[in-house]
Structures are given as C-alpha cells and as structure tokens.
Amino acid sequence: MSKKVVEVKSLKVGKYVIIDDEPSKIMNISTSSPGKHGSAKARIEAIGIFDNQKRSIVKPVDAKIEIPIIDKRTAQVLAIMGDDVQLMDLETYETFETPIPEDLKDKIAEGSEVEYITTMGKNKLMRVK
Incomplete structure (x- = not known):
C-alpha cells in the first residue's frame, strides 16, 4: 500500500x-x-x-x-550501464536498476552514494551525495 x-x-x-x-x-x-x-x-x-x-x-x-506515500532512501552505485544504473540500497542491500536522469549523467560515478525515491513500485534518482 x-x-x-x-x-x-x-x-x-x-x-x-x-x-x-x-x-x-x-x-x-x-x-x-x-x-x-x-x-x-x-x-x-x-x-x-x-x-x-x-x-x-x-x-x-x-x-x-x-x-x-514516497519513501526517500540512499543507495550505492554498483555499475553504470549506458543510460541505466545499478544501485544497492544501503538499508536492505537489495540491488535494482533505474534510469539515470539527464541532469545527473555527468555527476554519477561507480561507488558513489545517491538519494532516490520509491513509490508505487517505481524508483527515481534524485541527487548524488
């Protein structure tokens, strides 16, 4: 829910x-x-x-x-695969893929921490820490 x-x-x-x-x-x-x-x-x-x-x-x-109900979480970047990025949640340790927004393409790097939101079964990157 x-x-x-x-x-x-x-x-x-x-x-x-x-x-x-x-x-x-x-x-x-x-x-x-x-x-x-x-x-x-x-x-x-x-x-x-x-x-x-x-x-x-x-x-x-x-x-x-x-x-x-929007859940804000932090994750670590595991791999960058073209326009998508593979993330690992820092609380649950689950891994998932999500698209990279245009404004974050040059800022994101493997091993860095990012904030993302999750709601209604979808995820979106918000910012790089």
Whole structure:
C-alpha cells in the first residue's frame, strides 16, 4: 500500500498527489469561491515525478483524493550501464536498476552514494551525495 486518501483542501504546493495513476508534484493550487448552488472547487496543476508530464485536475475542496506515500532512501552505485544504473540500497542491500536522469549523467560515478525515491513500485534518482 503506497498511497493514502486525503481531502483536497489539505493539499499544498510542493507536496505530491496521484493524477491519472501517476504520482505528481503539485506546482499550483487555485480555488474558486462557492457559487449559489455549488461548492468551492480546487484546480490542481502538477508535474509527473517519473514522466515529467503536466497534469491538472478540478475537484470540490471537500472531495477525497489519493496521495502517494514516497519513501526517500540512499543507495550505492554498483555499475553504470549506458543510460541505466545499478544501485544497492544501503538499508536492505537489495540491488535494482533505474534510469539515470539527464541532469545527473555527468555527476554519477561507480561507488558513489545517491538519494532516490520509491513509490508505487517505481524508483527515481534524485541527487548524488
């Protein structure tokens, strides 16, 4: 279980939300005032963590929405294989492969420590320590 349900009004810019089954980082939230017969609506604009796609969704502020549970971890680089890197988690010692982001291609080296996030069965490199 890597997600939980919260109310839309509790979301903040910089936090994460699930839109179209993709965990996304919230870039902007704008709310409209309630009308004569309706409730206030929130427009959430976010960018996907793994695919960098812009997404937006409009929901009533008292509606429920899913947010991903994101786990930040550290790992050691075992091998660099083209556009992918093989990592070993420093807590569980499990090894896995993940793609290297463009901004980290020149900074990453074998034997160095990196921070990565894992959510909904996917991993992403965030920074080199």
